[in-house]
Amino acid sequence: MSDVRRIDYTGEGLSEAELAPTPFQQVRRWLDDAAARSEARGDVPEPYALSVATVDADGTPNVRTVLMRLFDETGPAFLTNTSSTKGSELAGNSRVAASLTWPAMFRAIRFRGSAELLDRDVVTAYFGSRPWGSRISAWASQQSQPVASRAELEQAYETYAARWPDRGNVDDVPVPDFWGGYRIRCDEVEFWGGRSNRLHDRLVFTRVTEGTLDDVNAWTVSRRQP
Template sequence: MDYIGHGLDESELAPSPYLQARAWIDEAIERAKSSNVLAEPTAISVATVDASGQPNVRTVLMRFFDERGPGFVTNLESAKSEEIRVNPRVAAALTWPWLYRAIRFRGRAEPLDREEVHAYFDHRPYGARLSAWASQQSRPASGRAELERRWAEAQDRFPDTGDPEDVPVPDFWGGWRVRCDEVEFWAGRANRLHDRIVFTRVGEGSLADPDAWQVSRRQP
């Protein structure tokens, strides 16, 4: 199957990686509203390296994206969090096959501010807030029954009264944001002559600061 994407030309490129990524993310979200193909347009794959140098990758939901970079929430005792504390260098990717687009982020992971974590947690559905307490993320489980039992215990501990503060944020639950040094925009084209436009950090500014980034093109 050949690719029929529009591609990405330098003449169409936004002046900063934030504006370019924001435009693509917003379009993917809008397309997802009318298509089952893009059911999770903010699903982002996050790659880390463990203490032995073995790479690890998993897909989570990108819950934050602003001028500081993409962010996600997780158990702070999970495998990904433990690996980030040992080596904060990470890579992440948003991929939309049916739009023939992808964005790659490379940089260092930093903890999300607790204020951001609390604000996000309060907007999660009641059951999802309970699951943050019930799941010992990445740890071995004897079976499904163990997870269901822990969830029921959390439900008994934090009954639902309709108040977002019914379920407090666990101390062991938070998130990470990728402070990017490189952002690559991939756009598929016919004959596999894809476009790869890369923003590389050359200054201290945010993703929205054009002067902090240098633009180049890579071979597909």
């Protein structure tokens, strides 16, 4: 294909000497860098955009992009309609892969592990922090299900908006029973740094025992060829 546009990756990569002692600390460093870059240059428009891959009952993979709304020593987490396709697939097979990708920075992070439901109190607290319109949309959208038209979706929104008007309170809109979230309990976290001539860096934390993402004894580090 002669019309393929080729870009030489001019990132700084990542060496073992620069790598943080735990995956949590390294993810935190790169997240902070991405957020700062988004503010300063605007070429990382959604630094927390997380691609999440699941498999259906036939083993066919599915991938979609959500927002990583929570991240701590227990792993990355996202919120969603648990009756959606991703929710149904995770109920059948909890194994999951996810990635954060920042092309402008020539960086990516890959997570592999199992998804588990977030505690209800965490879900409730986060739901209350959402803008009123987003809380209404959670009720209006039967996520992943067919809809006849845009007008039908907007009518559902207006119906719920009239039921629960915006009074400026966190409890103006109740939390749907079908709305929740998932934490990824990681077995592997890979840091990819793009370099010239496709000689990229791939440093991988692999779990060797129980422990959080910030437990240095729970992980071993290896380098993979690009």
